[in-house]
Amino acid sequence: MPRLFRQMAAALVTASLLAGCGDAGEFERTMQARVGLTEEALVDRLGPPDATYRLDNDDSGARYLTWVKAGKAASMNAETPRCRMTFKVGPDRVVRGYSYDGSACNDGGSSGPGWWDVVSTVLVIAATGGLVLLGAW
Numbered sequence: 001m002p003r004l005f006r007q008m009a010a011a012l013v014t015a016s017l018l019a020g021c022g023d024a025g026e027f028e029r030t031m032q033a034r035v036g037l038t039e040e041a042l043v044d045r046l047g048p049p050d051a052t053y054r055l056d057n058d059d060s061g062a063r064y065l066t067w068v069k070a071g072k073a074a075s076m077n078a079e080t081p082r083c084r085m086t087f088k089v090g091p092d093r094v095v096r097g098y099s100y101d102g103s104a105c106n107d108g109g110s111s112g113p114g115w116w117d118v119v120s121t122v123l124v125i126a127a128t129g130g131l132v133l134l135g136a137w
Contacts, residue, residue: 027106031085031098039065039093046085061091071104 034042042065043049049065064086071081081104088097 027100031100034087035095035097037095039089039095042087042089042095062096063089065089069104 034045037045046067050068051066053064053066054062055064066084066086069083069085071083081102083100083102083105085100085105086098087095090096
């Protein structure tokens with residue numbers, strides 16, 4: 001029993017370290033890098049927006065472009081995580097700002113696996129006795 005406990009503890013530590021590969025900072029840097037792009041360059045990178053709108057009380061001529069990305073559900077019964085990214089484009093058609101929300105904003109292809117993906121994989125390895133391959137015996 002103590003050996004199994006050590007294996008599970010090592011699995012959770014390993015999962016936590018691996019899940020740290022994709023963090024909010026990387027996503028934030030990617031979003032920040034899009035400020036200053038032209039609207040055309042932004043659309044070239046992200047594809048056509050899901051929605052475009054102007055605010056009634058905004059006389060600046062700014063437009064808002066929104067993309068919604070679906071993430072991977074943890075199971076068939078789980079709610080699909082989403083990420084909504086909105087960019088403010090000035091009248092000169094240059095990106096001036098952004099906002100985002102949703103649980104899928106940090107699980108993009110370059111952000112690494114989600115925490116639960118790593119935990120479930122490591123737990124399966126531990127349950128089958130394969131954790132020895134990771135050096136945690």
